Amino acid sequence: MAKTRILIADDHDIVLRGLRPLLESEAGWEICGEAVDGRQAVEMCVQLKPDVIVLDIAMPLLDGVEATRQIRQQCPDTEVLAFTGRESETLVHSLFAAGARACVLKNEAGDQLIPAIKALAQHQPYLASRVSRVVFERYLQGGSPSEQGGTCGLTAREVETVRLLASGKGNKDVACELGISVKTVESHRAAIMRKLGFTAFSDLVRYAVRNSLVEP
Numbered sequence: 001m002a003k004t005r006i007l008i009a010d011d012h013d014i015v016l017r018g019l020r021p022l023l024e025s026e027a028g029w030e031i032c033g034e035a036v037d038g039r040q041a042v043e044m045c046v047q048l049k050p051d052v053i054v055l056d057i058a059m060p061l062l063d064g065v066e067a068t069r070q071i072r073q074q075c076p077d078t079e080v081l082a083f084t085g086r087e088s089e090t091l092v093h094s095l096f097a098a099g100a101r102a103c104v105l106k107n108e109a110g111d112q113l114i115p116a117i118k119a120l121a122q123h124q125p126y127l128a129s130r131v132s133r134v135v136f137e138r139y140l141q142g143g144s145p146s147e148q149g150g151t152c153g154l155t156a157r158e159v160e161t162v163r164l165l166a167s168g169k170g171n172k173d174v175a176c177e178l179g180i181s182v183k184t185v186e187s188h189r190a191a192i193m194r195k196l197g198f199t200a201f202s203d204l205v206r207y208a209v210r211n212s213l214v215e216p
Contacts, residue, residue, distance in 0.1 A: 083104055
């Protein structure tokens with residue numbers, strides 16, 4: 001039986017050192033590589049073609065949501081497990097829209113990570129318990145996120161633009177990270193402000209913090 005090959009991507013060494021023995025304890029699994037930023041994660045996926053990547057969504061150089069999108073475009077057979085410390089409906093929506101098929105919170109890793117990878121190895125989606133609750137709460141709200149806890153009609157790319165702008169990046173930096181033109185970033189920004197009904201950039205930052213898109 002072929003081994004399940006796993007790539008780990010996280011910029012914290014202590015996390016990498018903790019995940020490797022946990023995952024290698026499973027029979028038939030092997031860690032084929034470790035990445036420490038988003039761009040390296042994409043490059044290593046293209047090179048190594050792992051079955052599953054455990055991808056921290058808050059990494060330098062390339063955000064986890066955009067890294068997920070690029071991985072799924074370039075390596076369609078690689079399943080992405082989004083690994084996050086933040087519980088946010090907006091974030092979960094963006095990750096799934098980008099192509100992730102499993103999402104596990106870091107404080108649930110001990111119980112949820114192994115069954116999530118087992119599901120992905122069979123190309124089945126997996127929702128950890130608290131992530132399931134976030135998704136279910138949106139369903140109970142009729143699938144229409146409010147300003148206080150949802151995407152407010154923003155596309156996945158617009159949500160990603162919000163994340164980068166609110167983290168302090170300028171239009172040129174956002175354009176470089178997302179691989180689009182500055183003019184496109186400006187168009188996204190205008191559409192975002194219009195959809196959210198904001199007139200000041202400070203409102204956008206507060207929205208990003210409230211929805212756990214950036215750290216306070």
